[in-house]
Amino acid sequence: MSPRLCTLLVDDEPLARSLVRELLADFPDLTITGECPNGTEALAALQTGAYDVVFLDVQMPDLDGVQVLQRLQAAGQPLPLVVFVTAYDQYAVAAFALHAVDYLLKPLDPDRFAECVRRVQQQATQHQTLTLGADLAALLRAWPAPPSTAISPPTKEYQDRFVVKQPERQFFVPAAEVCYLEATGSGVLLHTARAAHAVRVSLGQLAERLDPAYFLRIHRSFVINTAHIVEFKSWAHGEYLFRMANGQHVSSSRSYNAAIQQFLKRFA
Structure with a gap:
């Protein structure tokens, strides 16, 4: 019932x-x-x-x-x-x-x-x-905040969507929907819950534009959206294995351990 x-x-x-x-x-x-x-x-x-x-x-x-x-x-x-x-x-x-x-x-x-x-x-x-x-x-x-009369210092604007270009059409993929980004030989794959979309830009360029409060670089080939982490565990040689909301597993490399440890301290 x-x-x-x-x-x-x-x-x-x-x-x-x-x-x-x-x-x-x-x-x-x-x-x-x-x-x-x-x-x-x-x-x-x-x-x-x-x-x-x-x-x-x-x-x-x-x-x-x-x-x-x-x-x-x-x-x-x-x-x-x-x-x-x-x-x-x-x-x-x-x-x-x-x-x-x-x-x-x-x-x-x-x-x-x-x-x-x-x-x-x-x-x-x-x-x-x-x-x-x-x-x-x-x-x-x-979402844009309501107008305020208070004067506040300018804040950095982070990229909140990606433009995916295909032969027949172009469309937006909101950054909040992306589980993780994967570097490829020709650009980056945006992995969402339903699909992977290719964009022609380097992972390093995208990583600089994304909000570090949610996006974490864990490998030279991977940036994950921490809001989509389902579970994680310590892996071999001090690395981590993350299971994402789309069911995929993404592993880190030791060179990014400091950033990962800093992220995990938020929940200690």
């Missing part, structure tokens, strides 16, 4: 909330226990911790949907299962795809909505909220 999930609807358009409400009528285990017309009210509602799921509009006039989640995260609040509802074009939708349970593109399609609800139910049943929270945290770190 599916768990009962307290659900919050957030959208500044009453008609949009009404349509989500009608579509959810076919899924009684998602019980609507709150509705908010703007980001400010949504933030207050989610701070209560009373909601398991939120259907969250991205574009709103006061706080947008991502800013709501940023403020929850900054306050140390647990993040619910999130479904983004957006009228953004395909490039923006792609940026959300792996950082929430799902996204819905306006105007809402009933069949696509039903597929989305199945994903929500599966996440809830498998108790994957913690994994979701980690993925959302990666998105929130990459």
Whole structure:
């Protein structure tokens, strides 16, 4: 039996909330226990911790949907299962795809909505909220912060996506989705959960552009995304073997042990 999930609807358009409400009528285990017309009210509602799921509009006039989640995260609040509802074009939708349970593109399609609800139910049943929270945290770190009146020193901007060029098309691969980077004879392979994408640039050049808070060079041929480490163990001659979220194993070399030890000290 599916768990009962307290659900919050957030959208500044009453008609949009009404349509989500009608579509959810076919899924009684998602019980609507709150509705908010703007980001400010949504933030207050989610701070209560009373909601398991939120259907969250991205574009709103006061706080947008991502800013709501940023403020929850900054306050140390647990993040619910999130479904983004957006009228953004395909490039923006792609940026959300792996950082929430799902996204819905306006105007809402009933069949696509039903597929989305199945994903929500599966996440809830498998108790994957913690994994979701980690993925959302990666998105929130990459999202532009709300404007501030305080004057702060300039900070270095790190590369948050890669452009993959193919004969028929070009597309973005978000850095947060890359499990590890592997040097090849002709460039670098970006290994994600589903595929490996080739880019024509040296690993050394990419390593300098990536945020060292998440990307760690462990070998002259490998840079790993530490957010995707599943487990690791000491290997031969002081080396380490890392198992990544895509199921692949990546080994380090001794010349990078100092950097690896510095990374591991964060968790000592």
